[in-house]
Amino acid sequence: MNGDVYALRHAAFLASRALLFSWRRNLLLVLALAAAIALPLATRATVFAATASLRARAQSTPLVLGAASSDFDLVFATLWFSRSATTPTTGTMADLALVEVDGLALGIPLALGQTARELPIVGTTLDYFTFRNLRLARGAMHATVGQCVLGSDVARTLGIDVGARFFTDPGALTDLAGVFPIELEVTGIFAAHASPDDGAIFVDMATAWTMQGIGHFHDAPKDSDRESGAVIGVTPTGALIAGEALRIQSEPATARAQSFHFHGDLKDAPMSAAIVIPTNAKSEAILLGRFDAARRHDAAQTHPRLIQPLEVSDRVSDRIYGVERLLNAVALASLLATLLVVALAFALGIKLRADELRTMERLGASRARVALFLFTEGIAVLCLATGVALLLAQLAATSAEPLVRWISHS
């Protein structure tokens, strides 16, 4: 057998025996070293996965239309349904005309900000599902007011399926405008999509407006309801004026679709934001130019904004990279400190085994052979620590999606 291979084989054998003999100490060394190595690796893996996830979602959304507010809030509320982002609600359905004019784009309205069991409710049109390529795993799409389709994670989290019913969350007690808790009926569950859509409850715009008190159900008031306070007067034209005692229905609309109605012009109905899909690149450039010009001449800065989510996500990614650089500096210092401690532990271990090593030399081992044996021990610890670190980094990478959620919610 080749002498070098022979030496390596026996060095590996002796090292493995020594490592196993002091396995508790060596396990601690491996874990300490693994943690120190894993920190920068995990940071890199997580940041890479998180920024890739951010970018992928943003890249799949050409433009976002919304009321004048923070770019971050608008993008995170629209793409990730962030609840902590200030939900832009000052837009109206009429704003869609600004992007759909001349057939430049398709606008998909979104009504955001409502929740059920603290999960986001997204009011939108059927175009959204086509655009996002969301497919039903079971059931059917919602067909009328009061019905909803759940993202796959929502169905799993709530433990409900097609046919289930649940109430939306009420608004704050101090909110005089009121958010009507209505009962939603589940008509379908989307297949898993590996996107924020999995964590949302989808309703049509009419249902979203109903939750905002714009559309509702109630029994037709009769003159005989004066005593109960459901009718409090009559207009000059003879129409009855409903009072606060009029019973607003909250049961699913399917039973009383006929009695569902809106007050006011639906063009003025609120829209949190809209996803804008330009017809082509030229249309996109024209729209961006028009909105830019409009905002420059809008001293009050109230004109709706048209922004590119990718640009915003890249800005967020830049901030994440900044944090990563800081973490890497800390991790490097930590790694150096750990290496010093591990080296010290090794040195003490060698000192404790000085008699053994001396015996090896007296039995004929050269100093180089003894050094090779100790070096193999060190390399084995380093390799084990690196293996554990890679495993930890891999685990960390799988937590990138929660990180994106955390970023979008904070």
Next chain:
Amino acid sequence: MTSTPPPLLTTTALTFSRASGFVLRVEPIELGAGQSLAIRGVSGSGKSTLLGLLSGELLPDSGTVAFNGINLSTQSSAQRRDFRIRNTGLVFQEFGLVESLSVVENVLLPFRLHASRALDSDARDRAHTLLGAVGLHAKSARLPAQLSHGERQRVAIARALVTGAQLILADEPTGNLDPALKHEIATLLRDIAKSANAALIVATHDESIIDCFDRARTIGEGVLR
């Protein structure tokens, strides 16, 4: 005319001194193949130092140590180490067992430390045979920490014999054994050395085993007489 074979080990007027002021003088030694010599002396008399000189681990201030006609005193450090690997089996006073290796792995350790010794099935068979001879075959998988002092010493003896060395140097090989075992182990050492045609030198302070060996000499007051 028949010729007497040359002695395996010869020394001439060896002297060795330490910085502490200790000086050892060794009157000539001649030892042939298959012969055994006991060096008796009290602790600190220089027995271990003498074994160090004979194994080539220490260099004398004057005089020579020759093995098979090769003068170790003129050899380089690497050459003397090579000599130890190829020709000597050592039994240390403090056992010198590796705590992380099992009994049989300790016996086979010399094969793992130098490429000149092949760790083959013959070596393994010899190790198990020797462990059987010293009464430790049933404990061959145990760690040294699980053995008594006497058992550890017997492992050290088996390790010294496993390579079939031509010169066996044993430093207090029965120092930690039960009285009943001392004689048995000393006889075992002698017999194995004789059967292997090896020269055996045993340093001991135990008078009860002196008669197990062919010859005996005394070390005291810095002189081996």
